[in-house]
Structures are given as C-alpha cells and as structure tokens.
Amino acid sequence: MHWLAIHLPALSLEALAPTDARAPLAVSDRVAGHPAILLCNEAAAAAGIVPGMRIGAARALSGSLRVRRRDAGREAHLLEGLALWAGRFSSQIVLAPPRGLLLEMQGSKRLFGGTLPLLRQVREGLNEMGHHAILCMAPTPAGALLLAEAGRQKMIRDLPGLHRHLASLSLQQLPLPREQQEALQNMGMMCLGDLLQLPGPGLGRRLGRAFLDQLDRLLGRRPDPRPLFRPPARFHRHLELPAEVESVAALQFAAHRLILQLSGFLTARQAGTLQLEWRLVHPRGEVTRFRLGLLSPERCPERLQTLLQERLERLVLPAPVREIGLTVERLEPLAGRPGVLFDARAGSEPEAGEQLLERLRARLGEQAVTGIRLVPDHRPERAWCHCTPGRQAGMDVVWQLRGERPLWLLPEPVPLEEQEGRPWWHGRLVLEGERERIEAGWWDGAPVARDYFAARTPAGGRLWLYRELRGERRWYLQGFY
Amino acid sequence: MRIPVDSGRSGVLENLLQQRTDLWRGKVPVSPRLPVIASGFGPLDTALAAGGWPRGALVEILPDGAGSGDVELLLPALAVLAREFRWIVLVAPPWIPYAPAFAAGGVDPARLLLLTPPTEPERLWALEQALRSGVCGAVLAWPRRPTGARLRRLQLAAEAGGGIGFLFHSGAGTERFSPAALRLRVRRSDERLAVDILKQRQGRGGSVVVESRGQESEVRI
Numbered sequence: 001m002h003w004l005a006i007h008l009p010a011l012s013l014e015a016l017a018p019t020d021a022r023a024p025l026a027v028s029d030r031v032a033g034h035p036a037i038l039l040c041n042e043a044a045a046a047a048g049i050v051p052g053m054r055i056g057a058a059r060a061l062s063g064s065l066r067v068r069r070r071d072a073g074r075e076a077h078l079l080e081g082l083a084l085w086a087g088r089f090s091s092q093i094v095l096a097p098p099r100g101l102l103l104e105m106q107g108s109k110r111l112f113g114g115t116l117p118l119l120r121q122v123r124e125g126l127n128e129m130g131h132h133a134i135l136c137m138a139p140t141p142a143g144a145l146l147l148a149e150a151g152r153q154k155m156i157r158d159l160p161g162l163h164r165h166l167a168s169l170s171l172q173q174l175p176l177p178r179e180q181q182e183a184l185q186n187m188g189m190m191c192l193g194d195l196l197q198l199p200g201p202g203l204g205r206r207l208g209r210a211f212l213d214q215l216d217r218l219l220g221r222r223p224d225p226r227p228l229f230r231p232p233a234r235f236h237r238h239l240e241l242p243a244e245v246e247s248v249a250a251l252q253f254a255a256h257r258l259i260l261q262l263s264g265f266l267t268a269r270q271a272g273t274l275q276l277e278w279r280l281v282h283p284r285g286e287v288t289r290f291r292l293g294l295l296s297p298e299r300c301p302e303r304l305q306t307l308l309q310e311r312l313e314r315l316v317l318p319a320p321v322r323e324i325g326l327t328v329e330r331l332e333p334l335a336g337r338p339g340v341l342f343d344a345r346a347g348s349e350p351e352a353g354e355q356l357l358e359r360l361r362a363r364l365g366e367q368a369v370t371g372i373r374l375v376p377d378h379r380p381e382r383a384w385c386h387c388t389p390g391r392q393a394g395m396d397v398v399w400q401l402r403g404e405r406p407l408w409l410l411p412e413p414v415p416l417e418e419q420e421g422r423p424w425w426h427g428r429l430v431l432e433g434e435r436e437r438i439e440a441g442w443w444d445g446a447p448v449a450r451d452y453f454a455a456r457t458p459a460g461g462r463l464w465l466y467r468e469l470r471g472e473r474r475w476y477l478q479g480f481y
Numbered sequence: 482m483r484i485p486v487d488s489g490r491s492g493v494l495e496n497l498l499q500q501r502t503d504l505w506r507g508k509v510p511v512s513p514r515l516p517v518i519a520s521g522f523g524p525l526d527t528a529l530a531a532g533g534w535p536r537g538a539l540v541e542i543l544p545d546g547a548g549s550g551d552v553e554l555l556l557p558a559l560a561v562l563a564r565e566f567r568w569i570v571l572v573a574p575p576w577i578p579y580a581p582a583f584a585a586g587g588v589d590p591a592r593l594l595l596l597t598p599p600t601e602p603e604r605l606w607a608l609e610q611a612l613r614s615g616v617c618g619a620v621l622a623w624p625r626r627p628t629g630a631r632l633r634r635l636q637l638a639a640e641a642g643g644g645i646g647f648l649f650h651s652g653a654g655t656e657r658f659s660p661a662a663l664r665l666r667v668r669r670s671d672e673r674l675a676v677d678i679l680k681q682r683q684g685r686g687g688s689v690v691v692e693s694r695g696q697e698s699e700v701r702i
Binding site: 384461 | 545546547548549550552553556568574575576577578579580581582583584585586590591593594595596597598599603606607610611614615616617668669670
C-alpha cells in the first residue's frame with residue numbers, strides 16, 4: 001500500500017476566507033485555558049507574531065491585526081470538500097482531522113501514468129485552490145501522516161525507508177500524552193530512533209500495550225485499518241467568497257472549486273450528472289438560482305466549467321455575490337450515451353455535437369435551441385412541432401402528403417385583401433397548380449375547412465394560400481415556398 | 482495579364498496563395514482544392530467554379546423577396562448533408578421552417594436544429610459556434626448587416642468546421658469586400674429558379690437557370 005498524507009498546516013486560516021492577504025490576520029484558540037494565537041498569516045508573522053502568543057501581546061505588536069476565533073465547523077466543511085475533490089485521485093480516502101487527509105495511491109497510480117504525475121496533479125490542484133499543503137507518501141497511513149505533520153515532504157516506497165525517516169523524528173513530534181513524553185525524556189531518549197532500538201517487551205512494560213500497538217501500526221508491523229470517507233448520497237456544497245464579487249471571471253474562479261469537488265464526488269460514486277443547480281447568494285440574502293442541463297451524464301470538470309461560463313456570461317446579476325452553492329440531486333450511470341442526433345457516422349466525435357448543443361443551451365437558454373419534427377395531422381399548422389433536439393423519434397413515422405408544402409410557415413395565417421375577387425399581396429396574386437382541400441380536426445374542437453393553393457406574386461415569389469370554405473370565405477397567406 | 486514572376490516575391494505570393502483561401506489568381510483555372518457538395522442542379526454545378534457548394538466556406542445569398550426559392554435551391558445539398566448525419570442549423574430564420582416540406586425535400590427534420598436567440602450579437606455568436614463545431618453540414622442564417630470583420634471571423638469558423646455557412650441578407654452594402662466564396666441572387670423565373678452568380682472565388686460571374694424541383698407527391702420519412 002502507498003498512502004499519501006496531505007497535511008494542511010494553515011487550514012484554520014484558510015477556512016476563514018480572508019479578504020486581504022496583505023492585512024495581518026491571526027486565528028485564536030484556547031490554549032491551556034487561555035485564548036492565544038493559533039496561526040497567523042505572513043503579514044502578521046512579519047510583525048513578529050508567533051503561534052502560542054497571547055492575544056494581547058500580539059495586538060501590541062501590530063495595531064492593525066485582526067484576530068478571529070477558530071471555526072472548527074468551517075474547517076471540517078473545508079476538509080470534507082477536499083475529501084470530495086480527492087475522489088478523482090483515489091477510491092480510498094481517509095479523513096484525518098483536524099488538518100489532514102489520507103489517500104491510498106496504489107490503486108490509482110496506473111490511471112495517472114505513475115506516482116509522480118499523480119502527485120504532481122494533487123499538488124497542482126491544492127495550489128490552484130490556494131491551500132498550503134505538505135505531501136508525504138509512505139507505506140503506512142500513520143507514518144505518512146506523522147512525517148507530513150513534521151513537515152517532511154517525502155516519497156517513501158518501502159518499510160526500511162520509512163523506518164529510516166521515522167528514526168530521525170524527535171519524540172516531541174509524536175502524538176503522545178505529556179506523561180509519556182516525560183517518561184521517554186527521563187529515559188534519555190531524544191528521537192524515535194532511540195526508542196526503536198529498545199527491546200519491545202521492556203518498552204511495553206514502561207509505556208503500555210496500547211503504545212506498542214500504535215508504534216507497530218506506524219512501522220507497518222501491524223495492520224492499520226481506518227474508516228474510509230464515504231461521499232454523501234447527493235452533492236450539496238456551498239462556498240463563501242472572500243469578497244463580494246460581480247465579475248464573471250471571479251465567479252468562474254470560485255465556482256471552479258465546487259466543480260472540482262463535484263467531479264471528485266462523481267468519480268467516487270462512479271457516476272455522472274445531467275443537471276447542476278447553482279445558487280448565487282447576494283449580500284442581502286436574495287438568491288439567484290439557475291440550472292445547467294447536460295445531454296448525457298457528465299463529470300469532466302473542464303466541460304462543466306465551459307458550460308457554466310456560457311451561462312454566467314448571459315446572466316444578469318441583481319447584486320454582487322457573496323456565496324456560491326451547487327447541488328446535484330441525481331446521479332446517472334456514465335455508461336451508454338443516449339441521443340440519436342449525433343452519430344459516429346458524422347465522422348466526428350459524438351461528444352463534439354453534444355458539447356455544441358450544451359454550449360448553445362447554456363448561453364441562449366433552452367427555449368432558443370430546439371428541434372422540429374413531424375406530427376401526423378392533416379391541419380398544416382399542426383403537422384409539425386418543436387421538440388428537444390436530438391430526441392426525435394427517428395425514422396419510424398410514415399406520413400403521406402398529397403400536395404406540395406412550402407418550406408416556410410407563417411406563425412399565424414395572415415388575412416389577405418381581395419381585389420376583383422382575387423387575393424392580393426404586394427400585387428395581384430396568380431393561383432397556380434391544383435387546389436388541395438383540407439377538412440380536418442372536427443373531432444377535437446379546432447376544425448379547419450380550407451382550399452389550399454400555390455400562388456405567385458407579380459415579383460415572382462411563390463406563396464401558399466388558402467381560402468376558407470365556410471363563413472366569410474376569406475383568403476389567408478400561410479407560407480412561402 | 483500575366484503575373485510577373487520574380488523569384489523572391491513570388492515565393493511570398495505563393496505562400497499567401499497557399500495559406501489563404503480568400504486569395505486567388507484571377508483567370509487561372511480552378512484548382513480543385515476545396516471539397517464540394519453537389520448542388521443537385523447540373524447547370525448550377527457547372528457554373529460554380531468549384532463544381533458545387535464549397536465546403537468550409539461562406540455563401541452569401543441575396544433573395545429576391547419572400548418565396549423566391551432561395552432555400553429550395555439548397556434543398557438537394559441539405560438532403561445529402563443530412564444523410565451524412567450532419568446537422569443543418571437554422572439561426573433565427575424569418576419564418577417557421579416547415580418540417581413536412583423539409584421532409585418532402587429529403588431532409589430528415591431530425592437533422593434540423595433551430596436556434597432562435599433574441600439578439601443579433603447572440604445570433605452571430607451562435608452562427609459562429611455552429612460553423613466552428615465541425616458537426617454541422619450547413620448553417621443557414623439571416624444576419625442583419627454582416628460587417629467585413631465579422632464575415633472574416635465566420636469564414637475562419639467555417640474553414641475550421643468544414644461546414645457551409647449560407648448567409649441570407651438583403652444585399653445592402655454588398656459592394657465592399659467580402660470573404661465569402663460565393664455571392665448569389667436567387668429569383669423565380671416562371672417555373673424555374675434563376676441564379677445570378679454575382680461573385681465567386683476563382684471563377685467568373687454569370688447567370689444560370691435551373692428547374693424548380695417541386696416535391697414528390699408521396700413522402701416517406
């Protein structure tokens with residue numbers, strides 16, 4: 001097994017979404033009953049503030065220092081988001097709260113072309129999301145985590161290597177209770193290596209069986225089963241923005257993180273999705289919601305991002321945005337792509353067609369992107385209808401028409417003037433060809449009784465007309481050839 | 482007129498002629514460089530320098546009023562493209578494309594994609610996207626006033642995607658430069674369609690009259 005530990009030393013700070021990295025900021029927590037500085041950003045460190053310092057002392061060093069209390073809830077939310085994101089790299093993920101994650105890499109390294117490319121992608125992803133992280137890979141989860149927490153960025157492939165690296169750790173870096181730390185110091189031991197040279201039974205007597213077990217798991221002498229992170233049934237995440245944003249680019253950037261999490265989540269669930277529901281929360285609590293639909297189940301982050309961009313570019317925001325939310329309720333199996341519109345026979349990838357359609361729908365709205373199909377009805381205006389592109393019934397309708405039909409239909413028939421008993425439209429119309437009588441629809445309350453003709457304008461245009469058989473027997477223009 | 486052959490300069494010229502499809506030598510026999518699709522009308526294919534509708538290019542069509550038969554002229558080619566399982570895209574047509582007539586002309590309505598963006602910039606965007614996508618055999622659009630720069634962009638999109646962009650417009654201001662491979666006027670002449678070739682890349686203008694096909698009395702789709 002190869003375990004990758006991701007240690008996030010600044011998670012408490014990153015969870016607070018600071019507005020300006022140049023302003024000194026610190027996170028406080030209770031240390032031994034007193035509020036003290038837990039972590040601070042670089043600007044605060046430059047003023048001489050260090051972790052462990054009392055808040056009063058820190059404020060004395062920097063007048064503009066902002067101190068915010070540690071928010072364990074946000075940290076847990078952030079860590080869970082990272083676990084979702086990591087789903088694209090590994091199928092076995094372990095949460096190591098408060099600031100760590102473990103990914104089993106043995107199973108996924110082939111998928112990414114080796115361990116190094118995989119590690120590089122993990123690193124790049126973390127950088128992109130603005131996380132300071134220490135990565136350490138080792139054969140045991142406890143070993144990887146311990147070395148990462150000690151700041152060692154290593155790629156250790158075997159147990160002897162692990163033992164060598166662990167041996168150099170100082171004993172203070174071990175997660176041990178104070179009494180045990182003191183006991184070990186009294187025995188004159190400085191580093192883990194000193195400890196490992198002692199015979200096991202003696203060590204067990206002094207420090208207890210539980211300690212020995214812990215050591216064995218660390219060294220890989222005893223299995224270390226850990227509960228795996230289970231992605232939830234549906235994806236429902238939000239992201240507070242560091243500042244209120246209005247620009248599409250800034251929204252895109254923030255949404256990218258949610259899309260990466262979604263993609264990891266879908267990979268872990270071995271699924272795709274057909275619909276993304278976005279929420280943009282404005283400062284006064286108003287919410288702009290919109291949906292992004294896909295034609296086939298998808299989880300590729302680039303494609304989802306492109307679609308979102310199309311949609312955002314035509315979105316009119318009533319106010320700046322301070323929070324983004326993304327929900328995906330339904331997961332779809334990825335195998336088997338429906339849709340008949342794009343076909344491998346077209347000589348290009350079917351995905352190219354679907355991507356075009358999705359981009360058009362995202363940018364123009366679904367009502368502006370339609371297909372048309374035949375409807376078996378004798379009434380000309382009912383012989384067609386709009387439909388979802390790509391979802392037509394196919395070639396199974398056999399439909400007979402007697403007369404010639406125009407390529408263009410008017411949305412509504414236009415009543416025509418009559419002069420000397422002849423229909424008139426930009427001049428006197430000359431009727432051509434045979435009359436076609438259409439009487440239909442008496443059964444559903446929209447009956448038509450008409451005589452249809454082709455006609456020619458003086459300028460040469462060909463029109464499609466009809467004359468009502470009942471009532472005023474008026475002429476109407478219904479289409480153009 | 483002969484083009485003076487100067488070793489240094491002609492190299493540059495040759496390069497330009499090779500690279501740009503909107504540059505060609507006048508009165509030089511056509512090199513069958515561009516793939517074409519037969520128009521389905523013999524006399525028209527003969528009159529067209531490329532031997533048919535040029536794929537990966539723009540064709541400007543100036544209709545002669547409503548019902549002039551401009552799209553009827555394209556129908557046989559659209560039918561072929563539809564049978565290739567390519568998309569026929571209509572961007573904001575002036576009226577409803579009537580599915581029964583397209584079906585009667587051999588164009589499976591399932592291959593038609595109707596785009597109705599509300600604004601002109603969105604229509605041009607959609608037109609460009611469709612041309613560029615590589616999945617559309619033909620994109621028919623009715624742009625209001627295509628500028629030279631915009632047409633150039635569309636021409637590049639058509640080249641990239643390999644489809645034909647048929648642009649129908651009134652012809653106002655058509656005297657200026659256009660990167661379109663063809664510019665035609667279509668009108669009816671009795672039972673037939675008269676096509677005036679106003680401009681064509683690598684070829685001459687001229688007029689040709691083709692039979693209006695009408696449609697078969699029985700339609701099977």
